[in-house]
Amino acid sequence: MASFVIEGGYKLHGDIYPQGAKNEMLQIICATLLTGDKVTVHNVPDILDVNNLIQLLREMGVKISKEGMDTYSFQADDVDIRYLESDDFIKKCSSLRGSVMLIGPLLARFGKAVISKPGGDKIGRRRIDTHLIGIQNLGAQFEYDEKRGVYVITAGHLEGTYMLLDEASVTGTANIVMAACMAKGRTIIYNAACEPYLQQLCMLLNRMGAKISGIASNLLVIDGVESLHGAEHRVLPDMIEVGSFIGMAAMTGSEITIKNVSRGNLGIILDSFRRLGINVEEDEDDIIVPAHEHYQIESFIDGSIMTISDAPWPGLTPDLLSVMLVVATQAKGSVLIHQKMFESRLFFVDKLIDMGAQIILCDPHRAVVIGHDRQFRLKGGNMTSPDIRAGIALLIAAMSADGISRIHNIEQIDRGYQDIEKRLNAIGARITRM
Numbered sequence: 001m002a003s004f005v006i007e008g009g010y011k012l013h014g015d016i017y018p019q020g021a022k023n024e025m026l027q028i029i030c031a032t033l034l035t036g037d038k039v040t041v042h043n044v045p046d047i048l049d050v051n052n053l054i055q056l057l058r059e060m061g062v063k064i065s066k067e068g069m070d071t072y073s074f075q076a077d078d079v080d081i082r083y084l085e086s087d088d089f090i091k092k093c094s095s096l097r098g099s100v101m102l103i104g105p106l107l108a109r110f111g112k113a114v115i116s117k118p119g120g121d122k123i124g125r126r127r128i129d130t131h132l133i134g135i136q137n138l139g140a141q142f143e144y145d146e147k148r149g150v151y152v153i154t155a156g157h158l159e160g161t162y163m164l165l166d167e168a169s170v171t172g173t174a175n176i177v178m179a180a181c182m183a184k185g186r187t188i189i190y191n192a193a194c195e196p197y198l199q200q201l202c203m204l205l206n207r208m209g210a211k212i213s214g215i216a217s218n219l220l221v222i223d224g225v226e227s228l229h230g231a232e233h234r235v236l237p238d239m240i241e242v243g244s245f246i247g248m249a250a251m252t253g254s255e256i257t258i259k260n261v262s263r264g265n266l267g268i269i270l271d272s273f274r275r276l277g278i279n280v281e282e283d284e285d286d287i288i289v290p291a292h293e294h295y296q297i298e299s300f301i302d303g304s305i306m307t308i309s310d311a312p313w314p315g316l317t318p319d320l321l322s323v324m325l326v327v328a329t330q331a332k333g334s335v336l337i338h339q340k341m342f343e344s345r346l347f348f349v350d351k352l353i354d355m356g357a358q359i360i361l362c363d364p365h366r367a368v369v370i371g372h373d374r375q376f377r378l379k380g381g382n383m384t385s386p387d388i389r390a391g392i393a394l395l396i397a398a399m400s401a402d403g404i405s406r407i408h409n410i411e412q413i414d415r416g417y418q419d420i421e422k423r424l425n426a427i428g429a430r431i432t433r434m
Helices: 022-034 048-061 081-085 087-094 098-112 130-135 172-180 194-208 239-252 269-275 317-326 349-354 387-400 420-425
Strands: 003-007 013-016 038-042 063-068 070-074 112-114 141-145 148-156 163-166 185-190 211-213 217-222 231-234 255-258 280-281 286-289 306-309 334-338 360-362 364-371 380-386 404-408 431-433
Touching: 003 387, 022 038, 022 048, 022 070, 022 098, 022 172, 038 098, 048 063, 048 087, 048 098, 048 280, 070 217, 081 087, 087 098, 087 112, 098 130, 098 148, 098 172, 130 141, 130 148, 130 334, 172 185, 172 194, 172 217, 172 360, 194 231, 211 364, 211 431, 239 255, 239 269, 239 286, 239 317, 239 387, 255 404, 269 306, 269 317, 317 334, 317 349, 317 364, 317 387, 349 387, 387 404, 420 431
Parallel strands: 013 255, 038 231, 163 185, 306 334, 380 404
Antiparallel strands: 003 404, 003 431, 038 070, 063 070, 112 148, 141 148, 185 217, 211 217, 255 286, 280 286, 334 364, 360 364
16 A cells, blocks of 8 residues: 655645546546447546556457557457456456446447446445436346346347436436437437536547537437447546645645646636635636635625535536635635535545644534634644545645645545646655655
8 A cells, every 4th residue: 555755834836737537538438338440539647547447448358559648549349248247347347436337338339238336435325326227218127136246237229218317427427328329219318417528428429420419408319320430539637636736726825827727617616716715817728826825715695604515517526525625724714515425525524633624524414614724734644545535635735734744545546646746746745655
């Protein structure tokens, strides 16, 4: 198990570029299974979750070639269907959250999928009912093999239909869209997720020959086609990294420029940081965060305490709440952080309390943060990263803290952040990988 040793208190300065978006790339990798033609993808992030899913496709028989520093080609013209029923495949799926999105493409193209309960972050239950019910609405049959702990899903053919999703699940919508692309007739998905990464998936599928309309809305209309062909795609910058860098700059009192962020796809992220009192300047497609000696949390118009909560797009992504919670610890004022979607994502705050933060954990979903206004700094600590987003939040806390901190289980951070210590050290951080 690797660890970071962080010497806190150093200011950052300079330019930093966000990596390609992890959550988008996992969808795109799965979509390459929908055709036997070559699909080329640019701006691929070099992170564990993406690399593990790429390796899983290799073992399925997909021809994968690295054609540039961040460019890969995928050609699924000789997929080994028998491997999909092997214990090795099931074991790898169980440790990789993104593997759940293999269901739609495999069903659409091969009529069968075997998938285990997906792994990933330890942030509470992450049910896949939306995936399975949506696929079932298209005509698939599924059963749960309790002995092996796998879902066996089959479909002689898929038939388009109308469906109203019980939740606007991003991965659930992606799975259903990929299956519906090659279903017979028209599929209408209401209460569909409409995140930029889902939009990107739909635009790629249309370039591959799919017929999807309503992109960027919560009502998708998909007219099935017999087959899809090859295409080329570029992954967006990762909005979670952009938000993480804003948080780092604020907490360390640093001035940095975040380059090429695709501002039109950031939604309310910038305004959410402004609610915490952080001045975020925009310059064409870059974001400049000036050095902050102090930043004050806003109140609501009636004077009540500010609440920052997650919501489906275009609401605030839940992946940034951990970062915003940490940033609030050094603000002036108080804020209620309400994490609605995952019941265990706030449990890392005990580490921050040990570092000197003033946080009241109300329940698994809500925490009140009382900011220090830089009256005293957090102190270095010894901690373990429970998931990707808590891991980066703890790293931000350690970078601003007084003294030395150690973060263990940084493989969780590596799942979502590419060469993070190298990139941060290049602009002034002091982080050592042990």
